[in-house]
Structure formats: structure tokens, C-alpha cells
Amino acid sequence: MRAYRLEMTLAEDGALHLNALPFQKGETVEVILLEHQPAPDNNQPNPLKGSVRRYDDPAEPVALDDWEALG
Helix, strand or coil: CCCCCCCCCECCCCCCCCCCCCCCCCCHHHHCCCCCCCCCCCCCCCCCCCCCCCCCCCCCCCCCHHHCCCC
């Protein structure tokens, strides 16, 4: 499957016009539209630095219930 990425800005509500696509008449294509997400701010290399984290019992086993179910 060939894939082509285009980034466009809608000129009017609910309408998008595509021209000069690299496909031939009669070819079937799949159209997937994704809302553009802004790039992450690279000025802050550690976005979680300084945020509060809470561990009620950091030594508690992880997935202990799953382990006991196997036994």
C-alpha cells in the first residue's frame, strides 16, 4: 500500500479539496483524516520534572493478584 501525507488548512467549514494526487483514475484509495497535533515543546526536556508523584506503598508487589491466580 502506498501512503502519501499531506498537511492542509481548511479554507471553509467542512470542506477539503485535494488536487494533483499521485493516483490514477479508477484506483481505490482510503482517506483518513487526523486533526493536526502541535509538536511537543522541546524547550522543556523533562516535562514531568517538578510535578508531584505519590506512592502509597512503593515496596508493594506489582500484579500480586495475577500471580496468585496462576498458582
